[in-house]
Amino acid sequence: MADRQYYQSSGTNPWIECFFHGEFIFERRFLVYCLGYFIVSLIGNWCQRSHRATWVKAFVFASLNKTSHFPDPKGWKALIASRPTVIAATIHAVATSIIAVGILLAYYTNPNNNADSASSSSSSPWIYHDINLIHIWQRVGLPISLSYFVIDSYFYCLPKKDVIIFVHHCIMCFCHYPVCHPAGAILAGASDVEWVTWLSLVGYTSEVSTTMMNYRWYLINTLEEDWIGFGIVNGLVVASWAGRVVLFTYLLVVEIYPRMHMYMEQQQMFTFVMMVLGHAGIGLLSLYWCIIMCKGGIKSLFVFKKPQQKTTNGGVQRGLSFAEEVSGKRLDNGTEACHHNSPLKIIEEEAEAYKDGSLFTESPSETRQSKKIQ
Numbered sequence: 001m002a003d004r005q006y007y008q009s010s011g012t013n014p015w016i017e018c019f020f021h022g023e024f025i026f027e028r029r030f031l032v033y034c035l036g037y038f039i040v041s042l043i044g045n046w047c048q049r050s051h052r053a054t055w056v057k058a059f060v061f062a063s064l065n066k067t068s069h070f071p072d073p074k075g076w077k078a079l080i081a082s083r084p085t086v087i088a089a090t091i092h093a094v095a096t097s098i099i100a101v102g103i104l105l106a107y108y109t110n111p112n113n114n115a116d117s118a119s120s121s122s123s124s125p126w127i128y129h130d131i132n133l134i135h136i137w138q139r140v141g142l143p144i145s146l147s148y149f150v151i152d153s154y155f156y157c158l159p160k161k162d163v164i165i166f167v168h169h170c171i172m173c174f175c176h177y178p179v180c181h182p183a184g185a186i187l188a189g190a191s192d193v194e195w196v197t198w199l200s201l202v203g204y205t206s207e208v209s210t211t212m213m214n215y216r217w218y219l220i221n222t223l224e225e226d227w228i229g230f231g232i233v234n235g236l237v238v239a240s241w242a243g244r245v246v247l248f249t250y251l252l253v254v255e256i257y258p259r260m261h262m263y264m265e266q267q268q269m270f271t272f273v274m275m276v277l278g279h280a281g282i283g284l285l286s287l288y289w290c291i292i293m294c295k296g297g298i299k300s301l302f303v304f305k306k307p308q309q310k311t312t313n314g315g316v317q318r319g320l321s322f323a324e325e326v327s328g329k330r331l332d333n334g335t336e337a338c339h340h341n342s343p344l345k346i347i348e349e350e351a352e353a354y355k356d357g358s359l360f361t362e363s364p365s366e367t368r369q370s371k372k373i374q
Contacts, residue, residue, distance in 0.1 A: 106128040
């Protein structure tokens with residue numbers, strides 16, 4: 001099978017072509033996964049409300065000198081309460097990274113993956129034991145991912161006014177949606193469906209770093225003392241995010257830019273520009289986070305130090321949104337911050353928060369930036 005050989009689009013806009021000629025295969029699955037993420041996010045919010053109510057009840061009883069039992073701060077409900085979106089975020093990161101890496105492994109280990117077989121649809125390297133790898137990504141991987149970005153925007157980005165993460169989600173949805181069907185992919189890839197699908201898959205391998213970062217967050221909130229595994233995990237997290245910077249730079253310089261003449265011939269320069277800006281934007285965001293991770297120093301990367309937990313009156317670890325830091329509304333101690341904080345100062349504050357784990361903490365009314373760039 002080679003979609004580029006049997007499908008020719010009559011339109012010029014990959015997004016419109018994908019929607020109107022995609023037979024709504026993606027859209028149906030997208031809605032199903034949206035429902036799943038919506039339910040999971042509601043469960044996270046319920047854990048937060050339930051934990052807060054239990055903590056307040058115990059606090060009141062303790063104030064009245066009555067027997068009280070405060071909830072375990074390291075229990076599963078307390079962890080989810082401090083970051084209600086962590087369940088959906090982890091499901092997304094694990095699922096998309098496994099699917100993307102799995103498809104690429106199947107592609108590169110496929111006996112059909114050679115120059116002579118590429119011309120035959122029956123022996124395409126994208127057909128692995130009668131399984132259409134491109135269709136798996138279009139009909140399973142991308143619906144799982146793009147539905148998460150939409151639901152996360154509703155439950156996290158918009159309520160917390162997190163502009164950076166919202167922009168990231170919009171970039172991902174906008175750039176990857178045309179790949180969901182050959183009708184859009186053939187335009188988005190300048191007549192090469194297989195290449196643009198490969199590009200999408202390779203980009204999504206970066207979700208492996210998000211999975212490890214969530215595990216690091218779990219360790220910070222559950223460890224009592226230093227553990228060698230923490231240093232290993234932390235080192236892998238930083239290396240993976242540095243790898244993201246290298247990956248997106250490679251894709252821009254080696255894979256995308258040399259094809260500019262093809263996009264010019266196909267009159268798809270807007271698509272080309274969006275592809276360049278999308279990869280450059282994700283690459284720069286990855287670089288920003290990599291700087292934050294390394295800003296705390298080598299020792300903080302490999303040696304665990306139990307952080308001082310900051311809680312709200314509801315017993316939920318308090319945090320601060322990135323939007324609030326940039327706008328200078330308040331610092332960790334709740335006081336007003338200077339409105340002209342320099343970018344370096346912001347990075348230092350974010351680095352300190354990353355080191356103690358509060359960067360990934362949410363609370364009902366205030367949150368610290370709790371997401372990473374996918």
